[in-house]
Amino acid sequence: MTRMIVIMISAPRRRALTAxxxxxxxxxLVLTAAACSxxxxxxxxxxxxxxxxxxxxxxxxxxxxxxxxLPVTSLTKPGAEPHDLELAPQDVAGLTKxxxxxxxxxxxxxxxxxxxxxxxxxxxDIADAASLTLPASQDGHDHSGESAAAHAEHSADDPxxxxxxxxxxxxxxxxxxxxxxxxxxxxxxxxxxxxxxVAKLTALDxxxxxxxxxxRSKVLVTSHAAFGYLAxxxxxxxxxxxxxxxxxxxxxxxxQEISDLVRNEGVTTIFQETLxxxxxAQTVATSTGAKLGTLDPIEGITxxxxxxxxxxxxxxxxxxLQQGLGCS
Numbered sequence: 001m002t003r004m005i006v007i008m009i010s011a012p013r014r015r016a017l018t019a020x021x022x023x024x025x026x027x028x029l030v031l032t033a034a035a036c037s038x039x040x041x042x043x044x045x046x047x048x049x050x051x052x053x054x055x056x057x058x059x060x061x062x063x064x065x066x067x068x069x070l071p072v073t074s075l076t077k078p079g080a081e082p083h084d085l086e087l088a089p090q091d092v093a094g095l096t097k098x099x100x101x102x103x104x105x106x107x108x109x110x111x112x113x114x115x116x117x118x119x120x121x122x123x124x125d126i127a128d129a130a131s132l133t134l135p136a137s138q139d140g141h142d143h144s145g146e147s148a149a150a151h152a153e154h155s156a157d158d159p160x161x162x163x164x165x166x167x168x169x170x171x172x173x174x175x176x177x178x179x180x181x182x183x184x185x186x187x188x189x190x191x192x193x194x195x196x197x198v199a200k201l202t203a204l205d206x207x208x209x210x211x212x213x214x215x216r217s218k219v220l221v222t223s224h225a226a227f228g229y230l231a232x233x234x235x236x237x238x239x240x241x242x243x244x245x246x247x248x249x250x251x252x253x254x255x256q257e258i259s260d261l262v263r264n265e266g267v268t269t270i271f272q273e274t275l276x277x278x279x280x281a282q283t284v285a286t287s288t289g290a291k292l293g294t295l296d297p298i299e300g301i302t303x304x305x306x307x308x309x310x311x312x313x314x315x316x317x318x319x320x321l322q323q324g325l326g327c328s
Contacts, residue, residue: 124178
């Protein structure tokens with residue numbers, strides 16, 4: 001019997017699902033499925049017999065570990081914002097048939113909701129392996145006096161573990177171990193592939209450590225606070241214009257605070273991001289005279305990405321950081 005494994009990660013905030021009203025219940029279901037499949041950002045591909053992942057970093061790691069042993073698909077279309085993923089009824093139905101679901105709580109609200117339909121005995125939470133311990137309040141803003149909702153947003157754990165190669169390697173090991181346990185006939189293959197992937201991540205970590213060791217500035221100003229783990233690993237100081245969610249809009253006071261920081265610290269580059277509206281980064285750059293650079297949080301790969309896979313885009317990010325921070 002073919003086994004199917006699903007790997008997913010979810011988001012810091014939950015959004016209310018829009019209620020649908022229809023005269024015929026079956027007609028409403030059809031319309032809902034069509035709308036979600038075309039506009040929700042949900043990926044295509046049959047879940048039957050496949051390894052289904054929730055978005056790109058987990059898909060990529062799983063592909064590296066499984067090799068050609070299993071087909072791997074993703075719930076999130078390339079170029080779609082994974083935070084905003086919505087699942088069609090058929091997507092959720094597919095998840096209930098999964099042999100195993102691997103996820104980390106706090107990234108994609110739709111996935112969180114779907115988890116209620118999954119047998120808990122078929123679940124592996126990779127949050128512990130990723131060590132999701134970095135709060136978004138380390139984005140450099142003063143969060144005193146903010147509302148309870150805003151405080152919750154800034155206190156949530158940062159889910160962007162894959163931007164730290166060492167954390168990503170730890171997650172890969174957890175995935176490899178579970179795959180080997182559930183499919184012992186291919187355990188040796190999974191172990192060898194995991195070791196090879198981890199070796200590549202270790203080499204990448206060395207490149208970042210060397211490339212960011214000597215920089216004119218250690219202050220990293222980004223569109224949103226997605227680079228906290230990367231900054232912590234390599235001795236940088238992250239200041240996100242908005243919080244951990246790319247949908248969060250900064251207040252006028254927060255924009256002024258960031259602009260003052262840019263001027264006082266002599267920051268020359270504001271990093272906008274792929275898949276994130278650049279207007280706030282542009283606002284800060286325009287008001288301070290700084291230039292714009294681009295960092296990719298690697299939540300998906302498209303034809304617009306600066307590389308065809310995780311490793312190529314990470315090395316592009318390293319080049320952008322070196323240029324923007326004046327590293328030698």
